[in-house]
Amino acid sequence: MWYVNNFTEKLGISYPIIQAGMAGGVTTPELVAAVSNAGGLGTLGAGYMKANQVKEAIQQIKNLTDQPFAVNLFVPEKVELHAEEIEKANELLSPYREALQVDKPEVKAPNHISFKEQVEVIIEEKVDVCSFTFGLPSPAVINRLQAENIILIGTATTVNEARLVEKQGLDMVVMQGSEAGGHRGTFATDFSDAMIGTMSLVPQTVDHVKIPVIAAGGIMDGRGVLAALTLGAQAVQMGTCFVTAVESDAKPLHIDALLNSTEEETVVTSVISGKPARGIRNEFIEQMTPFEAVLPGYPILNSLTSPIRAEAAKQKRPEWIHLWSGQSPRLSQRIPAKAMIDQIIAKVNQLSISG
Amino acid sequence: MWYVNNFTEKLGISYPIIQAGMAGGVTTPELVAAVSNAGGLGTLGAGYMKANQVKEAIQQIKNLTDQPFAVNLFVPEKVELHAEEIEKANELLSPYREALQVDKPEVKAPNHISFKEQVEVIIEEKVDVCSFTFGLPSPAVINRLQAENIILIGTATTVNEARLVEKQGLDMVVMQGSEAGGHRGTFATDFSDAMIGTMSLVPQTVDHVKIPVIAAGGIMDGRGVLAALTLGAQAVQMGTCFVTAVESDAKPLHIDALLNSTEEETVVTSVISGKPARGIRNEFIEQMTPFEAVLPGYPILNSLTSPIRAEAAKQKRPEWIHLWSGQSPRLSQRIPAKAMIDQIIAKVNQLSISG
Secondary structure, three states: OOOOOHHHHHHOOOOOOEEEEOOOOOOOOOHHHHHHHHHOEEEOOOOOOOOOOHHHHHHHHHHHOOOEEEEEEEOOOOOOOOOOHHHHHHHHHHHHHHHOOOOOOOOOOOOHHHHHHHHHOOOOOOEEEEEEEOOOOOOOHHHHHOOOOOEEEEEEHHHHHHHHHHOOOOOEEEEOOOOOOOEOOOOOOHHHHHHHOOHHHHHHHOOOOOOOEEOOOOOOOOOHHHHHHOOOOEEEEEEEEHOOOOOOOOOHHHHHHOOOOHHHEEEEEEOOOOOOOOEEEOOHHHHHHHHHHHOOOOHHHHHHHHHHHHHHHHHOOHHHHOOOOOOOOHHHOOOOOOHHHHHOOOOOOOOHHOO | OOOOOOHHHOOOOOOOOEOOOOOOOOOOOHHHHHHHOOEEEEEOOOOOHHHHHHHHHHHHHHHOOOOOEEEEEEEEOOOOOHHHHHHHHHHHHHHHHHHOOOOOOOOOOOHHHHHHHHHHHHHHHHOOOOEEEEEOOOOHEEEEOOOOOEEEEEEOOOOHHHHHHHHHOOOEEEEEOOOOOOOOOOOOOOOOHHOOHHHHHHHEEEEOOOOOOEEEOEEEEEEHHHHHOOOOOOEEEEHHHHOOOOOOOOHHHHHHHHHHOOHHHHHEEEEOOOEEEEEEEOOHHHHHHHHHHOOOOOHHHHHHHHHHHHHHOOOHHHOOOOOEOOHHHHOOEEEEEEEHHHHHHHHHHHHHHOO
């Protein structure tokens, strides 16, 4: 059968479908467990979580499933704080804070130790799979995790980055096509040179690395899954389609936007977090884009805009929140994760047979 | 079999593979005929050709094949000449002209009558298929051609554009994903909102139009062809892979660049023709990009840079010519068109069976 391959056998799961580890509350323990119980690989998006929160969420997932699941972490980057840049950004953001009655946030140096603590939690909890975004974990971290038989997945956006992931010793690589929603995983080149469509990215990568390639970007249903496998991927990673899953904790405004948008409405912008990410265009993006070049980088800008976005969501102002989305929002459905996976499998089976 | 569908039956050809109608000399009668003789649909890229040249090329193709083939035309747009803008562009271009010893070109208003004459040639020669880029032909033109049983194919880059193509009465639509090389076919929206990856564009379009969808962008081999059909396309259109075909008349510098580039090296730029097009980045693009906003539009800029590019090619200066390419140049091969098609079919057969 089409779904029996190195990927599913190595992970001991039924279907080569990963639910992407979207940070920021989307990936509830309920969502992760529902995907894993349905035969896919659920992923806890733990990038923004403190170690104790990661531990708690993992334990909740374990209460809901005995199937393998993954945790996604952000590889920390060197961050420099520039007081003037932050002050300028805060000035630009003050009209939103005033309208929403949000206090000016204090910016602290991001605590890099938390990544190490997150990794320790992964080990303590014997998580099956750990995936990484925003670069390569150090050999020390890789060795620690692999010694515990934890499968490691990197994220890349070019063939060269995939080779670096392989050389660093990770077990698999997610290839993130330009269609993908949310943050770009680019780490070894200018992000604008790494906006490669999934149709181009996957076969070119498959030809140049030996580790399993996982396709991501634009895949929302059985057609996309089988197409990605046909291109040579061993599995797919799907994000946007799970944002609207019933078990997701995405903001209702975000879900509504996805269910009512078209492929022309997304844009890749750095004005929300300081790192390029694809989402549905709104007033905040339009108003801040002229200042994109002078805004601070990730994660500084993220911490400056985060309280604004949280309060805007509460006050039901979709024009000022982040609305991450890939380029296929027309294919969004508000259904349970299991129904999504069942539908995908049924479609792939149908297409495989009729092929 | 996978290759028997509405598309191949309607056209009376063996395989659902169109060789894109690349204007500017790539699509020699030999290339068009070789593709059609191999079971695909060759296309003469006639966008820049005068009616008598189109006629001559069609007759040459007919001497080489009795199989169906297509001619691609550019739908003319309203063009305004602004003397100051042209003068400014010519100033910016003067260093290249001086280095190459090229005369300053005279710019004449493009002769819109030639489109009508091209259409008359298509009718006189009873060409099987006529495809259009850069917008919608008028109802009068469509009626004239369809009265002669000529199959008409439009080009679109968004779902909305595909609907316009269908509503206008064309028979099929090429959906050009963001991966595609050469000119963007966008005609009803800002081009930057219409950079949709093939993986996203095809299934969303298939769900919203009834006419057959032809996938384009990033497709270079059997993997891409079967993936595109899996997404719901009835056929594929492939351009970049035929630029390096032995029968192509692309400049040797262009072919060398394709055979030696990676997915990170292409860029979408308007500085060559005045219309956004994807090609391999070179010095000309880098030097002219800062002036992109003040340069004249298509086809004015095209006529200003054309003599420079022609002479640069003669003097073997790849840094100053156009090097159109999609995002999959790593998959380029220097082989005859028939070998390309045979290889594609063999791969699709293998993948269909093993699926």
